[in-house]
Amino acid sequence: MRDTWQDFIKFFTSLKLTVVLLALSIVLIFWATIAQVQLGIWGVQEQFFKTFFVLKKIPGTEIPVPVFPGGYFIGGLLLINLIAAHVYRFRFTWAKSGIQLTHAGLILLLLGELFTGLWQEDYQLRLDVGQAKNYSESFRDQELAITDKTDPDFDDVVVLPDKLLAHRGAVQHSTLPFRIVIRDYFPNAVPQSRDQVPANAGLPQATMGFGRDFTVIPLPLSYRQDQSNLAAALVELIGPGGSLGTWLLSAHPFVRPQPFEYDGRHFELSLRFARNYKPFSLTLLELRHDVYPGTDIPKNFSSRVRLSQPDAHADREVLIYMNNPLRYGGLTFYQYQMDSASGYSVLQVVRNPSWMLPYVSCILMMLGLLIQFGISLFRFTGKRRAAVGAANTATATPAATAA
Amino acid sequence: MRFSRAILFALAGLLIVAGCRPAKVQSYRVPKEVPPPPLSFDMPGMVAAGAPEQASGTAAGAPAINAASSGDAALRWVAPESWAALPPVSMRVAGYRLSGAGGASAELTITAFPGDVGGDLANINRWRGQIGLAPIAAEALATEIQRLRFGGREFKVVEMSNPAASPAQATLAAYTLHEGSTWFFKLTGAPALVSATKPAFIEFLQTIQPR
Numbered sequence: 001m002r003d004t005w006q007d008f009i010k011f012f013t014s015l016k017l018t019v020v021l022l023a024l025s026i027v028l029i030f031w032a033t034i035a036q037v038q039l040g041i042w043g044v045q046e047q048f049f050k051t052f053f054v055l056k057k058i059p060g061t062e063i064p065v066p067v068f069p070g071g072y073f074i075g076g077l078l079l080i081n082l083i084a085a086h087v088y089r090f091r092f093t094w095a096k097s098g099i100q101l102t103h104a105g106l107i108l109l110l111l112g113e114l115f116t117g118l119w120q121e122d123y124q125l126r127l128d129v130g131q132a133k134n135y136s137e138s139f140r141d142q143e144l145a146i147t148d149k150t151d152p153d154f155d156d157v158v159v160l161p162d163k164l165l166a167h168r169g170a171v172q173h174s175t176l177p178f179r180i181v182i183r184d185y186f187p188n189a190v191p192q193s194r195d196q197v198p199a200n201a202g203l204p205q206a207t208m209g210f211g212r213d214f215t216v217i218p219l220p221l222s223y224r225q226d227q228s229n230l231a232a233a234l235v236e237l238i239g240p241g242g243s244l245g246t247w248l249l250s251a252h253p254f255v256r257p258q259p260f261e262y263d264g265r266h267f268e269l270s271l272r273f274a275r276n277y278k279p280f281s282l283t284l285l286e287l288r289h290d291v292y293p294g295t296d297i298p299k300n301f302s303s304r305v306r307l308s309q310p311d312a313h314a315d316r317e318v319l320i321y322m323n324n325p326l327r328y329g330g331l332t333f334y335q336y337q338m339d340s341a342s343g344y345s346v347l348q349v350v351r352n353p354s355w356m357l358p359y360v361s362c363i364l365m366m367l368g369l370l371i372q373f374g375i376s377l378f379r380f381t382g383k384r385r386a387a388v389g390a391a392n393t394a395t396a397t398p399a400a401t402a403a
Numbered sequence: 404m405r406f407s408r409a410i411l412f413a414l415a416g417l418l419i420v421a422g423c424r425p426a427k428v429q430s431y432r433v434p435k436e437v438p439p440p441p442l443s444f445d446m447p448g449m450v451a452a453g454a455p456e457q458a459s460g461t462a463a464g465a466p467a468i469n470a471a472s473s474g475d476a477a478l479r480w481v482a483p484e485s486w487a488a489l490p491p492v493s494m495r496v497a498g499y500r501l502s503g504a505g506g507a508s509a510e511l512t513i514t515a516f517p518g519d520v521g522g523d524l525a526n527i528n529r530w531r532g533q534i535g536l537a538p539i540a541a542e543a544l545a546t547e548i549q550r551l552r553f554g555g556r557e558f559k560v561v562e563m564s565n566p567a568a569s570p571a572q573a574t575l576a577a578y579t580l581h582e583g584s585t586w587f588f589k590l591t592g593a594p595a596l597v598s599a600t601k602p603a604f605i606e607f608l609q610t611i612q613p614r
Contacts, residue, residue, distance in 0.1 A: 134434070154432050163426035175430055190520050192529075217529055219521035227519070277433055 043223020098372025105364030112357030127284035134281040138274040188229035189216035209258035211248025280309035481610040509592020534572040573597040
């Protein structure tokens with residue numbers, strides 16, 4: 001057991017492992033850069049970096065097999081390698097304090113990337129002029145929302161994230177008088193009028209709402225940055241007395257929430273981009289797209305918004321423009337997109353609790369390098385001074401002898 | 404030594420956790436939402452919030468999916484007089500019925516969707532599936548698509564026919580990108596009529612321009 005542990009330590013503290021991992025990371029980055037032409041940034045991040053393995057399907061099948069270590073695998077092993085080497089091999093000495101400080105910065109940088117992957121939330125907030133919103137929406141994740149609209153003052157919402165929909169199966173929630181059964185799920189699909197598809201095409205068919213006249217045609221997942229995958233789901237609701245019907249839901253912007261009544265309550269079913277509600281609201285007051293006089297070259301994109309949070313007595317106007325985001329409630333609102341002709345602005349909403357780590361790690365690495373090079377420089381100048389002193393003494397002695 | 408092991412195991416655990424975050428059902432209460440304004444995406448046929456519901460299954464007043472008409476479309480065109488305009492339905496911007504000899508008929512539908520609706524291969528294979536043809540591979544796309552340019556606008560035109568279907572069916576489709584949406588002009592019906600209509604169809608494409 002002890003030998004096994006020693007082998008384990010030897011493996012993880014090995015410099016050879018560092019070199020192999022660095023070589024693998026070079027290959028991974030090169031491959032991902034080439035693949036970015038086809039997949040876009042998001043696709044490359046998902047398929048190459050935010051994964052333990054790069055998966056490829058066996059030709060002619062849908063079976064994925066790992067073909068190369070992914071970013072989490074290489075980065076994770078590098079992190080363990082670096083920490084293990086410090087714990088077991090390196091001993092603190094003032095002469096090497098700079099190197100160790102630099103390594104500490106590197107460890108913090110790797111940890112920062114891990115924490116960002118774990119905790120960062122990235123949403124968008126699209127506002128038309130005059131519109132107020134207290135939620136932002138995911139760029140990619142979608143959710144099935146069952147909204148109880150019975151009360152005139154508020155809505156009770158139950159949401160099922162798309163990852164759950166992908167597993168299909170049934171969900172019973174204590175606040176709902178029926179069970180939700182996911183009959184089918186398509187991560188990307190386009191609605192199509194039922195009269196445009198053959199009856200025997202095997203496409204989903206619903207008995208209620210939108211799906212009586214429409215079906216959806218599954219599409220392959222798109223990884224392009226300028227395209228969204230619009231999910232669709234076939235959902236059956238089952239009450240104590242039996243099935244209430246099946247609904248076809250689509251995240252397509254033209255498909256609006258589908259209302260129905262049950263047990264004296266008014267419900268709406270929708271598949272939408274995942275929402276993140278906030279205790280405050282933003283209202284878009286004005287958007288500006290300024291250009292340099294006499295040209296079409298953009299000079300400024302800005303959104304003037306009103307930030308309101310009655311329970312915190314916050315009610316103020318804020319101007320958001322390039323490099324001047326709004327930071328509030330642990331969130332940062334950046335100016336992201338704008339269409340002044342259509343009168344809407346899109347803000348990118350980011351929550352990243354570990355946003356300071358890259359700055360701290362860079363400072364640590366900079367200090368470490370300064371200390372290390374400083375120590376070397378002082379040692380070098382000290383030796384040089386000693387050598388010059390010795391040489392002066394050596395040249396002075398024969399002269400004195402000659403004299 | 405024990406402390407060092409603990410650090411290594413903690414790190415390994417952290418990395419494993421990084422890969423798996425469980426999806427959970429959530430519930431919450433939110434203030435009533437103000438009904439959304441009409442979508443700013445320029446989809447022809449949309450009606451403003453508050454308009455009477457026309458298509459089943461949509462929320463009352465919803466601006467989407469309601470019956471479309473070519474009157475407010477972002478593109479306009481001139482159709483031959485012999486093509487009988489069809490009443491607007493669901494996501495169709497406009498439609499025409501064509502009649503030929505011996506009771507042969509075909510239908511031209513005009514629809515628009517945001518983005519490229521899955522790309523060339525997905526579109527062509529969808530249409531092939533609609534008339535009972537097997538899908539083609541991506542390599543065959545180059546020979547399948549004919550590119551035509553009229554007035555600065557590029558159309559991709561595809562033709563397909565399935566004489567073995569009952570009844571025999573053919574599709575002649577053209578699509579073009581306009582303001583971020585793909586516009587589809589799809590003629591489907593009896594193969595002889597579709598084939599005979601091709602010159603008129605190409606002339607029709609030349610009349611298409613922004614409103």
